[in-house]
Amino acid sequence: AKSAGGNRFELADPEADARAITRHGLTTALPAALERGEFFIEYQPLVHLGDGSVRGAEALVRWLHPQHGILGPDRFIPLAEDTGLIVPLGRWVLEQSVRQARDWRERYGDGGPLRINVNLSPCQLTHPGLVQDTVDILERAGVAPQALCLEVTESALIGADDDLLKPLRRLAEMGVDIALDDFGTGYSNLANLRRLPVSVLKLDRSFTQSMQQFPADPVDLKIVEGIVSLAHSLDLAVTVEGVETGAQAEQLRILGCDTAQGWYYARPGPPERLHQLALVDSTG
Ligand code: C2E
Ligand code: CA
Ligand code: CA
Numbered sequence: 001a002k003s004a005g006g007n008r009f010e011l012a013d014p015e016a017d018a019r020a021i022t023r024h025g026l027t028t029a030l031p032a033a034l035e036r037g038e039f040f041i042e043y044q045p046l047v048h049l050g051d052g053s054v055r056g057a058e059a060l061v062r063w064l065h066p067q068h069g070i071l072g073p074d075r076f077i078p079l080a081e082d083t084g085l086i087v088p089l090g091r092w093v094l095e096q097s098v099r100q101a102r103d104w105r106e107r108y109g110d111g112g113p114l115r116i117n118v119n120l121s122p123c124q125l126t127h128p129g130l131v132q133d134t135v136d137i138l139e140r141a142g143v144a145p146q147a148l149c150l151e152v153t154e155s156a157l158i159g160a161d162d163d164l165l166k167p168l169r170r171l172a173e174m175g176v177d178i179a180l181d182d183f184g185t186g187y188s189n190l191a192n193l194r195r196l197p198v199s200v201l202k203l204d205r206s207f208t209q210s211m212q213q214f215p216a217d218p219v220d221l222k223i224v225e226g227i228v229s230l231a232h233s234l235d236l237a238v239t240v241e242g243v244e245t246g247a248q249a250e251q252l253r254i255l256g257c258d259t260a261q262g263w264y265y266a267r268p269g270p271p272e273r274l275h276q277l278a279l280v281d282s283t284g
C-alpha cells in the first residue's frame with residue numbers, strides 16, 4: 001500500500017482515490033524529476049522493409065520514479081502537457097536523442113542507425129521557441145537536420161491553420177523530416193495532406209494489427225494499399241508501427257510500405273542495444 005494520503009483511505013472508492021493521489025502526486029513531482037534526472041530514453045529501431053537494415057530509431061521517454069518504478073509516457077506525458085512541463089521535457093528529449101544520434105554516427109558511421117525520430121507534443125508546436133531550440137540543439141551536437149525526424153500526430157494537425165504550420169514548414173525547409181504519427185486514426189481529409197509539410201506517414205498500429213492473419217482481411221488490404229499509393233504519389237515515405245510478427249512484416253512489405261517498427265524487430269531499449277542490432281545488420 002502507498003503511504004500517501006492519511007485519512008483519504010476512508011473514502012468509499014479507495015482505488016479511484018489512489019489513482020487521484022497518484023495523478024496529483026505525479027503532476028507535482030514532474031518538475032523536480034526533470035531536475036533530478038529521473039527521465040530516460042529508450043530507442044526502438046526503424047527497419048527498412050526491403051533489406052532489413054536498421055535505418056534509424058524512435059526515442060521514447062520513460063520516468064524512473066523513485067516510488068513507482070518505471071512509468072511509461074502514457075502515464076505522465078498528458079500531465080506534462082497540462083502543466084506546461086512538456087516544453088522543457090520535450091527539449092530535453094530532443095537534446096538527448098540528437099546527441100545519441102551523433103554518438104551512433106561516430107561509432108558506426110554509415111553502418112549504424114542514421115536517423116533519430118522524436119515525438120513532438122501539440123503544446124511544443126505552439127511554443128515560440130521550437131524552431132530556434134531545434135536549430136541550437138542540432139548545431140551544438142554537430143548533427144545535420146536531415147538526420148532528425150519530428151513526429152507529430154495526425155490529430156494535432158487536423159484543421160491546423162497557417163500559424164501552427166509555420167514552424168513545421170521552417171523546420172522542413174531546413175531539412176528536418178516531419179512525420180505524421182498515428183496516421184489513419186484522425187479522419188483527416190487525405191487531400192489535406194498536400195498542405196502539410198510532412199514527408200513521412202506513420203501508419204497507425206491498428207492497421208498493422210489487422211494484418212495479423214495471412215492473408216489479411218481484403219478490405220483492410222485495400223485501405224492500406226490505397227494509403228501507400230497515395231503517399232508515394234505525394235512523395236511521402238510510409239512507416240508502419242506495431243509490427244509484432246513476420247507475417248505482418250511480409251504483408252506490409254508486399255503492400256509497399258517502406259519502413260517498419262515493432263516488437264518483431266526489437267522492443268524499445270537502451271542505446272547500446274541499437275549498436276548491436278545495427279552491427280548485426282551491417283554484417284549480415
Ligand atoms: P507512439 O509515438 O505511437 O509510439 C509507439 C508506441 O508503441 C510506443 O509506446 C512503443 O513502445 C509501442 N510499440 C512499439 N512497437 C510495438 C509493438 O510491436 N506492439 C505494441 N503493442 N506496441 C509497440 P510507448 O513507448 O509507451 O509510448 C506511448 C506514446 O507516448 C507514444 O506513442 C508517444 O505518443 C508518446 N511519447 C513517447 N515518448 C514521447 C516524448 O518524448 N514526447 C512526447 N510528446 N510523447 C512521447
Ligand atoms: Ca511516435
Ligand atoms: Ca505512433
Ligand code: CA
Binds near residue numbers: 182
Ligand atoms: Ca500511438
